[in-house]
Amino acid sequence: MLAQFITNGLISGGAYSLIAIGYTMIYGIGKLINFAHGELYMGGAYCFYLFYIVLGWDIYSSTLLAVIAGGVLGMGLERVAYRPFKGSSRLVPLITTIGASTFLRAAVTLLFDLNTKSLLKNASFQEPFSILGINITPVQGLTIVVSLGLMSLLTVVLKKTRVGKAIRATAEDRASASYVGIDTDRITSITFAIGGLMAAVAGILVGYDQNISPNMGILAGFKGFTAAVLGGIGSIPGAALGGICIGLAENLGAAYISSAYKDSISFAMLVLVLLYKPRGILGEKQ
Amino acid sequence: MSYLLHIIILVGFFSILSVSLNIACGYAGILSLAHAAFYGIGAYAVGLLTAKAGVPFWPAFLLGSIISCLFGLLVAIPTLRLKGDYLLIATLGFGEIFRNSLINWDALTEGPRGITAIPPATLFGFRLATDQSFFLLLFACIVLCVGTSYLLKSSPFGQVLFAIAEDEDGVTALGRNPVRFKVLTMGISAFWAGVAGGLYAVYVGYISPNIFSINESILIFTMVLLGGLRSIRGSILGAFVLIALPEIMRFVGLPNNIAAVVRQMIYGALLVLIMYFRPQGFLGTIRLR
Numbered sequence: 001m002l003a004q005f006i007t008n009g010l011i012s013g014g015a016y017s018l019i020a021i022g023y024t025m026i027y028g029i030g031k032l033i034n035f036a037h038g039e040l041y042m043g044g045a046y047c048f049y050l051f052y053i054v055l056g057w058d059i060y061s062s063t064l065l066a067v068i069a070g071g072v073l074g075m076g077l078e079r080v081a082y083r084p085f086k087g088s089s090r091l092v093p094l095i096t097t098i099g100a101s102t103f104l105r106a107a108v109t110l111l112f113d114l115n116t117k118s119l120l121k122n123a124s125f126q127e128p129f130s131i132l133g134i135n136i137t138p139v140q141g142l143t144i145v146v147s148l149g150l151m152s153l154l155t156v157v158l159k160k161t162r163v164g165k166a167i168r169a170t171a172e173d174r175a176s177a178s179y180v181g182i183d184t185d186r187i188t189s190i191t192f193a194i195g196g197l198m199a200a201v202a203g204i205l206v207g208y209d210q211n212i213s214p215n216m217g218i219l220a221g222f223k224g225f226t227a228a229v230l231g232g233i234g235s236i237p238g239a240a241l242g243g244i245c246i247g248l249a250e251n252l253g254a255a256y257i258s259s260a261y262k263d264s265i266s267f268a269m270l271v272l273v274l275l276y277k278p279r280g281i282l283g284e285k286q
Numbered sequence: 287m288s289y290l291l292h293i294i295i296l297v298g299f300f301s302i303l304s305v306s307l308n309i310a311c312g313y314a315g316i317l318s319l320a321h322a323a324f325y326g327i328g329a330y331a332v333g334l335l336t337a338k339a340g341v342p343f344w345p346a347f348l349l350g351s352i353i354s355c356l357f358g359l360l361v362a363i364p365t366l367r368l369k370g371d372y373l374l375i376a377t378l379g380f381g382e383i384f385r386n387s388l389i390n391w392d393a394l395t396e397g398p399r400g401i402t403a404i405p406p407a408t409l410f411g412f413r414l415a416t417d418q419s420f421f422l423l424l425f426a427c428i429v430l431c432v433g434t435s436y437l438l439k440s441s442p443f444g445q446v447l448f449a450i451a452e453d454e455d456g457v458t459a460l461g462r463n464p465v466r467f468k469v470l471t472m473g474i475s476a477f478w479a480g481v482a483g484g485l486y487a488v489y490v491g492y493i494s495p496n497i498f499s500i501n502e503s504i505l506i507f508t509m510v511l512l513g514g515l516r517s518i519r520g521s522i523l524g525a526f527v528l529i530a531l532p533e534i535m536r537f538v539g540l541p542n543n544i545a546a547v548v549r550q551m552i553y554g555a556l557l558v559l560i561m562y563f564r565p566q567g568f569l570g571t572i573r574l575r
Binding site: 081085099101103 | 317319364365367368370371372374375376378379380382383386387390391499500501504507508511544547548549550551553554555556557558561562565
């Protein structure tokens, strides 16, 4: 039984990690908590729904286009809710992203209505199989593999490529980065796009597993944020670790305490971390 | 006429909510997205006590507001050590988890079905079942809430709150404990949200978890920002503009469920537009810091 709960924790933890990465990178670059991040997750899932179910395209191009749409949505968000307010108080972009998230949720509700929708066309993706006594569906297995794979890929991109180095330089010191010729506005835009891509992947995977609704991004966004803070905001391995910790804590808590408190666990964890270890597990000292 | 009165009553509920949120946000700089949760706690307390336990209106109403106040203190004690953006997201989490608990705690709250047949308010043995008589009770509560807000503003307590919003460390240096002040403020703010909730429950007679969602918190927050932080008249104006003006959509012939969603879009867009054009709000003087 314990092995099953740990597996479930890894599945939801993988998705939280992907959301947390966006929070952490955008915070690193823009010193902003992107309130609309959960809506990028929701938006990716709905784009997939539009392409795959409504328009009836095949699964590969639907997935690819929905993930790209998530990235474009992230860039649009940066244009509307972040860039015009760069010089103002930190609270201003916070409020504009709250506005953007309200707007996006309502827009999706208007287009698709409030009912939950299934992304399932092929039931075999949801057929559980068992390894070593653990039941897992192909989609759930894919969630773990894809989230670990994407996080490793992102780490390599940030370490080795030109863009990756520019992102790290901008996060470290924006002014100096622009002195050496880095276009920091473009880097910010790219960072929002990466956050959007990752969130869209998480949205599609979770949506496939648990169906989608316009409000799916609220709690997922909150938990992703908690994961980013728990791991240490600004740190990519921290986001991965934080997501998995939250996923495990939730599923073990639901199993051994009560499933009614599942969502409260992440709230308690956020408050405790912020109070007692505000830099998180892997956060850098200042 | 009765339609107009209904709209005025709705503006009234939201005036209490925005004026009380302004006490937290505008006076002490506590940005909170949990206000709908305190509103919901007041409503559910009154709904459960009157419809299920058979408690008369007034004791239930007072108890509901006090319970809401206690929740405000309880949430405030851990979260108010956080600042600005972290506080905002922690209160958002609390609000959403509160709504989830309403849905999941079926045995107490009837889950998503909500609580029905809540009896109307009474006063000296009279049932305030008509909109006109209910409005008198609501109006008295608005006056009391606005009065409290003005009193706070001019009191030494309020002055300390203003100072906390400006410079928390400075207040600490002067020997006051900002967290204690902020916790009390949150209690007062939550108390009045509970009052609005209790009134709402007996006015409509039916409550369900979705009435107290995060969207409602954002709506109240938008009212306060639109009117201008710290301005009491501004908060009332914000409630009026955001409740009464969208009613026009009804006359354009939009069906109810679509109008509700379009409204939501307007609130969202407004938040961005306020920050573009007038970050201090209509009647506000202070800027966000």
